[in-house]
Amino acid sequence: MHAPGIDRVGALRLTPDARIAAALLDGRLVIWDFPDGQWYQLSTARQKGALTDLEVSADGRRALMMSHETAQVADGRRTRKVSRNTVQVWDLTTARCLWELPERRQVNAMALTADGRRAVLAMIGGPRRHEIQVWDIDHGRMTRSMTGPGWIVSTLALSPDGRYALAATDDDSRVRLWDLDQGRCLRTFPGHIGGGRDLLLHLGSHSAVSVDEDNARLMTWDSPGTFTAAPALGRPRRQADLDRHGRWSASLLAAAGRAIAAGRTPVALDLVKRARAVPGHERDARAMELWRVLGTTTVRTGLRSVRAVRTLGGLTTVFSVAIAADGRIACGAGSEAVHVWDTASGARLAEWKYDGAGGLGMGAEGGWVVASGSGVIVMRSVAEGSWPRLVDTDRRESRWGDRRGIGVTGVCSSASVSAAGHVLAACRDSELRMWDMTTGECVRTLPGEGVRTGAVWLSPDARQAVSAGDNGNLRVWDTGAGTCVVIQQPGAYVSSVCLSADGRFVLSAGRHDGWTLWLTDAVTGAFVRGFSEARDKEAEGADDDDSDVMCAARLSSDGRFAFSGDGAGGVHVWETATGRRIRTLEGHSEDTFGLALTPDDRFLLSGSSDGTVRLWELDWELATEDAEA
Numbered sequence: 001m002h003a004p005g006i007d008r009v010g011a012l013r014l015t016p017d018a019r020i021a022a023a024l025l026d027g028r029l030v031i032w033d034f035p036d037g038q039w040y041q042l043s044t045a046r047q048k049g050a051l052t053d054l055e056v057s058a059d060g061r062r063a064l065m066m067s068h069e070t071a072q073v074a075d076g077r078r079t080r081k082v083s084r085n086t087v088q089v090w091d092l093t094t095a096r097c098l099w100e101l102p103e104r105r106q107v108n109a110m111a112l113t114a115d116g117r118r119a120v121l122a123m124i125g126g127p128r129r130h131e132i133q134v135w136d137i138d139h140g141r142m143t144r145s146m147t148g149p150g151w152i153v154s155t156l157a158l159s160p161d162g163r164y165a166l167a168a169t170d171d172d173s174r175v176r177l178w179d180l181d182q183g184r185c186l187r188t189f190p191g192h193i194g195g196g197r198d199l200l201l202h203l204g205s206h207s208a209v210s211v212d213e214d215n216a217r218l219m220t221w222d223s224p225g226t227f228t229a230a231p232a233l234g235r236p237r238r239q240a241d242l243d244r245h246g247r248w249s250a251s252l253l254a255a256a257g258r259a260i261a262a263g264r265t266p267v268a269l270d271l272v273k274r275a276r277a278v279p280g281h282e283r284d285a286r287a288m289e290l291w292r293v294l295g296t297t298t299v300r301t302g303l304r305s306v307r308a309v310r311t312l313g314g315l316t317t318v319f320s321v322a323i324a325a326d327g328r329i330a331c332g333a334g335s336e337a338v339h340v341w342d343t344a345s346g347a348r349l350a351e352w353k354y355d356g357a358g359g360l361g362m363g364a365e366g367g368w369v370v371a372s373g374s375g376v377i378v379m380r381s382v383a384e385g386s387w388p389r390l391v392d393t394d395r396r397e398s399r400w401g402d403r404r405g406i407g408v409t410g411v412c413s414s415a416s417v418s419a420a421g422h423v424l425a426a427c428r429d430s431e432l433r434m435w436d437m438t439t440g441e442c443v444r445t446l447p448g449e450g451v452r453t454g455a456v457w458l459s460p461d462a463r464q465a466v467s468a469g470d471n472g473n474l475r476v477w478d479t480g481a482g483t484c485v486v487i488q489q490p491g492a493y494v495s496s497v498c499l500s501a502d503g504r505f506v507l508s509a510g511r512h513d514g515w516t517l518w519l520t521d522a523v524t525g526a527f528v529r530g531f532s533e534a535r536d537k538e539a540e541g542a543d544d545d546d547s548d549v550m551c552a553a554r555l556s557s558d559g560r561f562a563f564s565g566d567g568a569g570g571v572h573v574w575e576t577a578t579g580r581r582i583r584t585l586e587g588h589s590e591d592t593f594g595l596a597l598t599p600d601d602r603f604l605l606s607g608s609s610d611g612t613v614r615l616w617e618l619d620w621e622l623a624t625e626d627a628e629a
Helices: 239-261 265-276 285-294 534-539
Strands: 009-014 020-025 028-033 038-042 050-056 062-074 079-091 096-100 106-112 118-124 130-136 141-147 153-158 164-169 174-179 184-190 196-202 207-212 218-222 299-312 320-323 329-333 337-342 348-353 359-362 368-373 376-381 389-392 397-399 412-417 422-427 432-436 441-446 453-458 464-469 474-478 483-487 493-499 505-512 515-521 527-530 550-555 561-566 571-575 581-585 592-597 603-608 613-623
Touching: 009 050, 020 050, 028 050, 050 106, 062 106, 079 106, 079 118, 118 153, 130 153, 239 265, 239 285, 265 285, 285 613, 299 571, 299 581, 320 359, 320 603, 329 359, 329 613, 337 368, 359 422, 368 412, 368 422, 422 453, 432 453, 432 464, 464 493, 474 493, 474 505, 505 561, 515 550, 515 561, 550 592, 561 592, 561 603
Parallel strands: 106 153, 320 592, 359 412, 412 453, 453 493, 493 550
Antiparallel strands: 009 020, 020 028, 028 038, 050 062, 062 079, 079 096, 106 118, 118 130, 130 141, 153 164, 164 174, 174 184, 196 207, 207 218, 299 613, 320 329, 329 337, 337 348, 359 368, 368 376, 376 389, 389 397, 412 422, 422 432, 432 441, 453 464, 464 474, 474 483, 493 505, 505 515, 505 550, 515 527, 550 561, 561 571, 571 581, 592 603, 603 613
């Protein structure tokens, strides 16, 4: 049997009963039904990019397919190629796509269980995180994630019952046996050179077979059979102990509440610290409530912990993010759409098609969203979904919109939105213009210096602003008076800027004199401090890469801590007084272009070109001013 007109044969799969075969031929999926002697080609119009890999379930009813595409990602200053994979499961009998992987990270290897109900994927999440994911296809959710110490899986094989997986890794030349239900590594088999290229797991005879990458070795091992990894033992506490701990924590918190009411902050802080130290009560609801109250009258000295609350997806790439003051509603903007989510449930509240969103802002209560890009600024109601205000940045005029969207007429290189509904936009004539979105009026025009403005920042009260030009210079503006302080930075590249709440310091991300994140005095223009390690790497002659470039920068409300997003997906937390990095948050796999903080610094929102938006809850270490002194 053959398919005519074929020049190249890609992946080829045969069902165990030898009834169905599937192959990628010239990037197309072709199915053979041997008993009927027929072959047909499956239409895969929904696939993005060229088909590169294929797996078929044992009954021949479902196929797991992967395609590869290369996209151009731009942040307004530079354009780079980003490789992405699309993984889908198709019903071969109906030619219908049943499921699509919501993530766009690189997939190195994949496998499909015999019944076609679970997919196992080996993901690469940037230089710091690699994992094996198990997905329930029928319900569209990830049921298990397994990570290792930096290993990259190159090949996967599943047992006939779908309970176990063999994974070969290139970096340490080992093959590991995983229990997919428990998420545990049962055994590690060493001995390969350069990783395993082909794997076979047959638990009926309790054996595993692998072939070296260079086909030089065929190796077999005895699998553990019914052996399971040693259980993680825990010591259950007696009910009497649990009750005693609960009473002790409640009494401490009650005393702390009385101390807060009496204005005895140091006493209250000590009591809540002791309550949170009680086993099992670190994040007690009442303790966290009092801790946040104390955060308004004390100083932050560090991070106790950071909790990854939720990952929000649906966008191809994310350039800007914004979050409501209470953290309950978040939004993200990419090159094609703006999405709004309920952060508690992860549900998408709204989705609007919009071309080239570069700046994004949200009302304090999350009732409206402002997006800017490609010369037009729009304000939209989250509840009603209407466009109440459209602003043409070139014509300097506004008009009422409708649900059908808008036409793009100008160029807006960067924009920043204040909590009060003011928008500061950098226009193509190098001027900065500020609009009051409630009236649609251009309330201020700030003169340019003849070069393109790549980054802008507007304070929450819209009284101060910072702009960064392509020549590397910073301008700190008093928007009311229309005056500015010019900070000379010859040869600098600035991708993001922000101003401290007191207006004293400017935080810049990009590259300047070997630094990728640096603090500048907004009054004198003096360089205050650099945060990144690029200077050390440069001195050592290390290669320059995207992980050195900082794409986003934000300051905490008290100015004591800085946040930055790098070119490899990391989000870093820094002490501004010392320049010390105190935490790195991992999860994104590509450039982190967007960062947003709630006014109380409780929630941090990050957006990446990998298409994901992540919500983090920050638990701060607190101290009284006397104790800090």
